[in-house]
Amino acid sequence: xxxxxVSVIAGFALARAIWPAPRQWSACDPVRLAVAxxxxxxxxxxxxxxxxxxxxxxxxxxIGTLLLFSAAAVGAAYLRAPAAEADPLxxxxxxxxxxTALAGVAAALAAISFLLMVAAAPHGxxxxxxxxxxxxxxxxxxxxxxxxxxxxxxxxxxxxxxFLPASITLFWHGAGEESMRxxxxxxxxxxxxxxxxxxxxxxxxxxGALAAVxxxxxxxxxxxxxxxxxxxxxxxxxxxxxAGMAAWTKNEGQLFLIILLAAAAVAWxxxxxxxxxxxxxxxxxxxxxxxxxxxxxLVNSANAANYGSRLADLNRYWITFWGFISESLTFSHFxxxxxxxxxxxxxxxxxxxxxxxxxxxxxxxxxxxxAGYFLVFVATAADLDWQINGSMARLLLHVWPIALFGVxxxxxxxxxx
Amino acid sequence: MYARAVGAxxxxxxxxxxxxxxLFTQVADFYTQAPVVDGVTEFTGRLAxxxxxxxxxxxxxxMTDPGTPATDTNAQAEYHLVQYALAPVLVVYSTEQRxxxxxxxxxxxxxxLREQGFELVREFGNGIALFENAKAK
Numbered sequence: 001x002x003x004x005x006v007s008v009i010a011g012f013a014l015a016r017a018i019w020p021a022p023r024q025w026s027a028c029d030p031v032r033l034a035v036a037x038x039x040x041x042x043x044x045x046x047x048x049x050x051x052x053x054x055x056x057x058x059x060x061x062x063i064g065t066l067l068l069f070s071a072a073a074v075g076a077a078y079l080r081a082p083a084a085e086a087d088p089l090x091x092x093x094x095x096x097x098x099x100t101a102l103a104g105v106a107a108a109l110a111a112i113s114f115l116l117m118v119a120a121a122p123h124g125x126x127x128x129x130x131x132x133x134x135x136x137x138x139x140x141x142x143x144x145x146x147x148x149x150x151x152x153x154x155x156x157x158x159x160x161x162x163f164l165p166a167s168i169t170l171f172w173h174g175a176g177e178e179s180m181r182x183x184x185x186x187x188x189x190x191x192x193x194x195x196x197x198x199x200x201x202x203x204x205x206x207x208g209a210l211a212a213v214x215x216x217x218x219x220x221x222x223x224x225x226x227x228x229x230x231x232x233x234x235x236x237x238x239x240x241x242x243a244g245m246a247a248w249t250k251n252e253g254q255l256f257l258i259i260l261l262a263a264a265a266v267a268w269x270x271x272x273x274x275x276x277x278x279x280x281x282x283x284x285x286x287x288x289x290x291x292x293x294x295x296x297x298l299v300n301s302a303n304a305a306n307y308g309s310r311l312a313d314l315n316r317y318w319i320t321f322w323g324f325i326s327e328s329l330t331f332s333h334f335x336x337x338x339x340x341x342x343x344x345x346x347x348x349x350x351x352x353x354x355x356x357x358x359x360x361x362x363x364x365x366x367x368x369x370x371a372g373y374f375l376v377f378v379a380t381a382a383d384l385d386w387q388i389n390g391s392m393a394r395l396l397l398h399v400w401p402i403a404l405f406g407v408x409x410x411x412x413x414x415x416x417x
Numbered sequence: 418m419y420a421r422a423v424g425a426x427x428x429x430x431x432x433x434x435x436x437x438x439x440l441f442t443q444v445a446d447f448y449t450q451a452p453v454v455d456g457v458t459e460f461t462g463r464l465a466x467x468x469x470x471x472x473x474x475x476x477x478x479x480m481t482d483p484g485t486p487a488t489d490t491n492a493q494a495e496y497h498l499v500q501y502a503l504a505p506v507l508v509v510y511s512t513e514q515r516x517x518x519x520x521x522x523x524x525x526x527x528x529x530l531r532e533q534g535f536e537l538v539r540e541f542g543n544g545i546a547l548f549e550n551a552k553a554k
Contacts, residue, residue, distance in 0.1 A: 220433025
């Protein structure tokens, strides 16, 4: 547990090292704190992976490397602080107390539901014990670094990135046991990031009222809470899409990174900064992929052979289209389909005038990510109905926080100018 | 805040609270009826003694009731749980290994397995047994 806390502090320091601020508590520090669980978990997983890669035996060297990374992040944040400009002041109005209370009730119901679910099923659901926590067990128990990625257990998807399993393993080493409480706490921290990253940014740039609605909407997505309790990697991915490290979390995150880079190139023109920021994690991911002997499901030679015929099959587009429509109408078991809720929201509140081009990036990226998933469904060699039934809700969940972030970023203010 | 905005906020709040509220009531019901020990802990606990007998690493085979279709979801889940329990030993769904883990639900005679070359090493109860494959020694 202590190591988990250390990693969150390291994540906060890393956020301050990348995006410096004066030494005292600053206006944008809630945003930095919101992304800290993601960045800290990322640091822990990278520390663990690099140590195992060079033949270092856990746990002492891996924990030592995380502490070293943490010290480096704290040092960099400290050194950069004196020259840092003050954070921009928050914009917009404060939330009325009743809105804050409603958001608080939704968040509390979500948190209690999560706790009850993980208490009843501490090992999570199928993919947790057949992929993510299984790999963490292999890493924790195996003296060598080969069996966790053996082609003999290809069904465990050895090509999946290690953000979640490696960080769990390192925290288990810190705890001295395979504690499922640690896994639940990590999932809870990442779920908090998925909500808090959009919430804190909206609160800073658009005001407390829109931020309270953002929190209400994200927490109201019961799929997010349900999925966090399954201990799968989908909520971590949703958090990483909002806060960074997505490509190191799931293969879908690599598609997200490509889309984000493309969007930044078109609308933001700061692509060198984005590339520089992504470079260290891309290097780690590149090493992992080069070392991995297992091919990705989608690109292995057997599945790739019939791409042409599957992509030319119009029926597959039709089935996938209806899969998307059907899931988007029932996502999170809202009383009213969420697409309709936020269409009504925009109709009532309207778009802010004008909407700066960069403010469309989150919605554009979410849309492009879904378009990418659409093509993957059409091209997949797996049974299409099974694939849609088994994964559509989780794929929509990936973009849930970032899409809502986009909606509230372009909404007009709730109070008259 | 203007009236349209209040209406929009109340719509989002209503659907959000209805969604989280419904989840909470479902989970609360489920939690009160859930067994004290969850299914994964219970199933993997059956394999504790077997795990202690296996080497710290290596490959073990796996077999279940004869005639179980490869697509049987429960059989697949149990195989994955056996791997989850026994990691870092690699458990392959094959009887070609020297040691083969048996996970049976139907009564099966060790004599019929012996005829196929599988010597019973130990039975652990709950249909779990460890065999040695004479052909793979």
